[in-house]
Amino acid sequence: MRSIRLSRSSLRLNEPLPWDVFDAGGKLLLRRGYRIQMPDQLDQLVVRGAYVADASPPAPSERPPVRPEPARRQVLSDPVGSWARTEARLASLLHAFERTPDFSDRLSELAPLISELCERDADLALFQMMRWNGANYAVAHAIHAATLCELVARRLGWPPHQREQLLRAALSMNIGMRQLQTSLVTQTAPPSAPQREIIHQHPVRGLYLLESAGVTDNDWLRAVALHHEAPDALPTRVRHGSAAQLAEVIRLADIFGAKVSPRASRPALSADQALRETFISHGGADNPLVNALVRELGIYPPGSGVRLASGELGLVMRRGVRADQPLVYALINRKGQFYMEPVIRDSARSQFAVVATVPVERFRQLNLNPALIFGYESRSRMRPFDTLEFEF
Helix, strand or coil: CEEEECCHHHCCCCCECCCCEECCCCCEEECCCCECCCHHHHHHHHHHCCEEEECCCCCCCCCCCCCCCCCCCCCCCCHHHHHHHHHHHHHHHHHCHHHCCCHHHHHHCHHHHHHHHHHHCHHHHHHHHHCCCCCCHHHHHHHHHHHHHHHHHHHCCCCHHHHHHHHHHHHCCCHHHHHHHHHHHCCCCCCCHHHHHHHHHHHHHHHHHHHHCCCCCHHHHHHHHHCCCCHHHCCHHHHCCHHHHHHHHHHHHHHHHHHCCCECCECCCCHHHHHHHHHHHCCHHHCHHHHHHHHHHCCCCCCCEEEECCCCEEEEEECCCCCCCCEEEEEECCCCCEEEEEEEEECCCHHHCEEEEECHHHHCCCCECHHHHCCCCCCCCCCCECCCCCCC
């Protein structure tokens, strides 16, 4: 006997249920004939996962769909360009997901690509996240959250298939408010009451939208629906389920990624401040997920602005062996003058130790070329930055 997952459209208010309804573990939730009277009950059933028994035998020819084996992954010689192309692909998918019959498959193709890019150069991925100041925040934030999810899950030892499932959910977590999300970044006033309602409803709405777009992975759907829920607020059975585990990592990445992104209403938080706030609000040392985030990023993640003991200012380029000893791309000397040729400082050496953070806004005017900084483009082709006008 098989179980069939119920969709929102198959449930009706004030009509007797034609079947017994079970959760994913086989526990009886509602008996046949029960009338659901509140819309919230419908939503909770879908989020929790509602199933009915299908007693009909499968047809002899019935088989699960077979997806072609993914093509062998190419070696990425241009990770900076690959990140840009990945973001463009996601933007196109999220913009037209209702009109994309193979949306689930096409979005799923992005997960292993992000995983490969993070494996190739995680420091570059973090540098670009911390330096973001562009357009289409909804898409950029999804990419940033997926990047953080990949790095945390990899540190925790999650297998590839579970990480890819996590990334699929992270990339689509805010599909229920994708337009509002970008608008809020440029809005100086607090969210209005209607906007707050959209924010509150978007996780469950996202589940419905993904389901209507052909997503059938239960954990993917439920992780999106649960990604704003604090674990302690969930029922015990849900809290310890696989979807809730995915949702908790996504929630952590979502919150940290938002803190380090600039808004019209506030500047971006420094990475150390964002990590400190996230660490405290997520249970501190008792939470293995937030511990993994802190260990993975270090105190000064790539892209962070720092001041060195030498008096120089620069951007963290790569994490060091110790969390407080990164490699720094020094851009400004102790007199406040730009280096014509920036230099790399190892902050493990006492004379170049990091002594303070510098707001990333101080470096926004610099048109830095990540491909050049990280060695993916020949230094002879262009200068590391084009804009040299800067005031301190």
